[in-house]
Amino acid sequence: MKHPLTLAGLLLASTSLCATTAHGQDATGFGTITLDPIIIQGLENGAVIDGYRANTVSSATRTATPLQQTPQSVQVLSPELLEDQAVTSMSEALGNVSGAQGTIPLQTPAFESTLLRGFPAEFYRDGITSYINTGDANAMAGVERIEVLKGPNAILYGGGVGTPLGGVVNIVTKKPAPENFTELGLTFGANGYVEPSFDINRQLSDTVLFRMNGSYVRSEADQDVIETDRYSFSPSLTFGSGTDTRLTVQGYASRWEQQEYQGLPAVGTVAGDFDIDRNLYIGDPEIPDSHTETRKLTFTLEHDFNDRWSNRTQFRYGKNEVEQITQIILTNEPDAGTSDWSLYNSYVPGEQTEYSFNTSFEGRFSTGAWDHVLLFGADYSRIEDYSLMYMDYAGTNDLANPSGWPAWIMPSTLAMGEGNGTYTTSGVFAQMQSSLGRLHLLGGLRLAHLETIYDSEGFGRRDTLKETKILPRIGAVFDLTDQWSAFAGYSEGMKANAFYFYSSSPKPESNRQAEIGLKYDGGAVSGSIAAFRIERENVPVTDPTDPTYLTSITEGQQRSQGVDLDAVWQPGGAWKVMANYAYADAELTADIPLGAPAGSKLPGVPRHSGGLWLDYDARQDTGEGWRAGAGLHAVSSSPLDQMNTYKTDGYATVNASASYTRDGTTYALAVKNLFDKEYDLPMYGYMGGRVVPGAERQILVNISKRF
Template sequence: MGYSFKLTLIASIVSVMIAPTVWAQQRSPLNKVRSTEQTQSKIRQLSEIELANTSAQYLVQSPTPNNQENLGGQVIPITSVKANPTAKGVEVILETPAGTQLQVTNRSAGSNFIVDVSGGQLRLPSGDTFTFRSEKPLAGITEITAQNIDANTVRVTVVGEKALPTVELYDDDAGLVFAVASTATATSGQQPPQQLQAIEPGNQTPQESPSAQGDEPIELVVTGEQDGYTASDASTATKTDTPLRDIPQSIQVIPREVIQDQGAVRLTEAVRNVSGVSLAGTSGDRGEDYTIRGFSANIYKNGFLDDFYSARAFRDNANIERIEVLKGPASVLFGRLEPSGIINLVTKKPLAEPYYNVGFTAGSYSFYRPTLDFSGPLTEDGKLGYRLNVAYENSESFRDFVNKERFFIAPVLSLKIGDNTNLTLEGEYFHTENPLDRGLPVIDNKIADIPISRYLSDPRNQVVVDESKTYLTLNHEFNQNLSLRSAFRVTTASETNNRFVIQPIFATSNNGTINLFNSGPANQYYETYFLQNDLTGKFNTGSVKHTLLFGVEVGRLYNHNLGEKGPDQPINIFNPVYNFSYDGPYETFNNTTTNTNTFGIYLQDQIAVFDNLKLLVGGRFDTYNSETQNFLNSSTTKTDSDAFSPRVGVVYQPTKEISLFANYSRSFTPVSGTTKNGDAFVPERGTGYEVGIKGDFLNNRLSSTLAFYTVTKTNVTTVDPSDLTGTFSIQVGEQRARGIEFDIAGEILPGWKVIGSYAYSDPEITEDNSYPVGNTLANTPRHTGSLWTTYTFQTGSLEGFGFGGGIFANSEAYGDLDNSYTIPGFVRTDAALFYKKNRLRASINFKNIFDVRYFEGTFLRAANPAAPFTVQGTISWQF
């Protein structure tokens, strides 16, 4: 009853975003404003125009006069729609004698470029209305449509096959002209595309030109951040840019706009929008650990593993363009992984046009965060481009004595070496300082009933983390059907406790006194080196189309841990006195070095049997070698393992909007140690089965996924019942997770956007000698759900203003495999107000507005309290 009441109360909160309004100008690109009195008597062909490769966000930015005054309140008839072919693409002409008097509002949604033309109506000379549709007019474009959506608005939609189309908007005496560039041009020695017939009003389809059959791809240049809550494609699932509807696996994408609207500074605030993802803990407020479908999540950045070797602190969102969450075992392309799935962070890349954005965020508990995002070309020919993201953060906390300071910088250089070769150099440096904070203790199998602000350690505790990442990526196209991607990444990370640190070891106490672990200065250092090579080829066997991927990955990891230990220190949780003694004696308790080498080779084929039937088949073979030296007892532990990981998937699309999918996949995780007989442990294996349905609705503005899954992990180590000393283990344990997930995202109506999710999870121990069979896996709520929606006023005096809100709910979860204590469920409510017009964006985010006391994950029998009600304001200016 409590949850039902809260959900009913909170579900009434709505929210919104806005798209800029623009005006049609001269027959030059409308982002170059000219006088509306000037006209041209002749409509030039696309071949006569040098395209500016401008994306939807920056097509037009001219002033917005009052069109109704120009029109005198009359609706201008658009009497014909024609498509004229050109060497580079096609021109779509909305014929009207008053094109310069039509108001144009443009935006993007996924791979759709959408223009709403106000003040006009598709109308034949006879007075009848009509619609226009052109299917597959050129390579990379699925269709172009023009239709009346109300009495005085015409919507033109250009649907990209895999990416946002490149479109230029012009005006002319004859009307409005949309110059749509093909994603293919004629290769050397080939003939240009054949001429398409002009299309008169009606649902006629032009003949398909050769350009749609595989001419040389040209680069699509992005000039601004993409709007929208949906994405049309992702690379995480297949390592190729594949439409989401063609991927036989559950995958969700969180675009930049969702992160921005929700004021998500931390990764945790973004991934809560995805079904089946839960925060498992923060390792003492140092970083984030997640579960997906009951098992530990694998976090990647730009396709490279971003685990504790390279990410020792909370990840920064400043340079994140989007987040892709792939569900289920994924070792087929990524090697050693838990069978949960992948959270892949995709970073921002250089833009073709100058872009400068400066922002500042301030909030509760003295939170301050200035940011900048600069990009553009460095040379006149545009072959060398850059991007620079910088963020600084300084804050206190709702936790006593907890202050944080962070600095992040991420420069990127992109060089176009030739027509078919690009080289990108990307760097990151991150520095953070904050106390180690493990939250509230679990006493008598309950979270202590004390204020969530109470800090139970030495206020002088300070953890300093420094991280650096360097990426070098080479992309080369040998021809239109064969391409190579080579990427190299090196990282370093260090964590230093530069003062004596007291880490809690929470234990049961009758009077509230617990002992704290007394650690002297500790140092951890990590290095990683990874090289990936992916060769992608496209070919046909008869009528069957193939996209074949062959890849090789080599990796090396190194780390050294050194720490000291002193006498335990007591503290009373009800009446803490922060008076600790560091007299010692101290002794080294950890001094180890680990070297790890990995190698993987994989092959994948994406097979289009028919246009509506697609198969995905792949396999990977991995070897893993690790050696750990313990300098305290002069021992060496080696782990050598190998594994083959297959994946098979199928997608059937009975209609254009619906995709039915199913898949089978496996994963592996190396396990160190031996049995009582000295036999080395074999890797843990994950096996996943999944079926589901994906739907695209409202002209691809709204997308959803419904999935049913079963994931089983085998070879789990558990107590060896034949070993009376309790020292050795055997691999007979098994864990299984089953569930249902639903995700939805998109734009219901112009200005009304939504993203939501629900997951039912049933993760349990199915075989074990250490824990009772039937126990639930830790940090996985049985029910999770989210709903976030925004609305932005599109016209009138409130144009540019928006509001939004959402709820994020979890049922209770167990804190350990013993199921000895629980993390209570919660319903959290957020809201937002914002204004976005031209180059200015201002917003206020209200988080946990009902001040709910709740916890997010556990670590070493301590629960992480979530922040109470907070307010966060952000203002940014683009110039």
């Protein structure tokens, strides 16, 4: 088998060869190349979307590429879909994407637990990494749409600590538009849920646009004790709208505050001979709130040199703050009696500073019968991270019959981690897309550099990693008919893993994905089906020779493979249907020393998952009228821990919504978990895995006015 770098070179070389052959040679012996302008349809905020259906997006290639010609699985959650479903969290939104398991909304946004195709996903905001996704990670007020790219995406996405593994969830935010409007909204409902929101857009002059949106949420939960306060605020200005040079300046401020929720242990919920109250909050009910917040400032400069060449440059500066306060348990089974657990007072503060920069040049030209899109550029990301963890023993309590919680007091013992981390990624990249009739080729290379430094004064150690590597991406699409196309793609990635101490010099984690599939676009029906395989190597695992179990070795190996399907039926009348299904087999491919054996399934990854949403929209072209919809989300059982000792049962829930619009005012009703199904969520990434009871039936009412 040829090396992927060789294949990438062949793809690029074949484009030039065919172009030269098409034109023959001139008197000098060199092929004649004719550059013809290519006119493409303009994009609205980077995409062409109709209802639930996306035709063209730019996230997968950073160029305006029809989905039908993109050799990769990409799903787009449109503004209309998010509004129709009355989505209130990213986890709920990702239920529309095959093979996605979202982060539990009650989780403190100080780490990201979203999985795509069985492996960790990373959140990006307008194409730039959102490191650990702090602040109000579930704010929807400023979200235009969500684009989900599956797999390493190594060529174009490499911020934070390297290449995303399972894929990228790219939040495309609302940008200033050349119009004047104000939209005010209020949502209220079960568990004291109250959310006022606003979106204000103004055209200040022919070339200057302004937009500002935000929301504030206050709510309780089915679980005892918990009260959540969160907000987000996003002002933005665009200068040079409608001209060849455009500058957009975006601000973003966001905060989340709530009692830290650690879920429930496996024994007493999905296992064991006693029951723990599903609504139990473990720990001192008077515990101080945890909080996370973020502040970001982003500059985006776009310049069109002519009708063929353009440049896009982005710079972002951000500050994050984290404070986690917990009375924590450490095991999934009782460690202090029949149904008693040991409790520990824990305090985890942290601060992060991020600098991100990327620039790319895009050229569109033709050589003979071939049409080309060339993209090349460079990027740089630096994360400065300070964090530590204090933990002291607090006492015990019987979780089956809790009483007399010990008071939370500030711990003073340093435990498990402390230090200053600096994570730097940089790279240069080139990507060529070439089309000849029914054939569409993509080839790209990234020269990636990764450097991490992790200093721990408390533990008297310093871990460093430095690696430079060429990462390839290749792909091809062939239009079998006017509706059907077949695609194949391969990509590689490289990343580091933060917050680990290593017994010896760490190695960067490497990952690679291959996928093949079919895409269909028949107008009324569109979608894709893909078979994939992702492999990870050099995954950190605990060093069995360290008696303290505080250090790791980069020896782990994992694999995820399966099939996923996403489809939209939108015949042009009142009906719209969106469906997805995934089969995933994610497992260890090498033994963890003194731990789980090869073949153990990865926690939180169901073998089967899928969803269906049907919507009937009787609104007029003006937006006046009514609509109603309902949907099903189903998940099979999945392991809770790496040893596969415990697992959650499968479940299915039903949501429904309806709305009526008159004179610019919309009245909407949404019911989540319509039949009040009792179920346990399949993953909660806390201390090796915890159970979170699914939310009970929730009724939400929304009133919004646009003028």
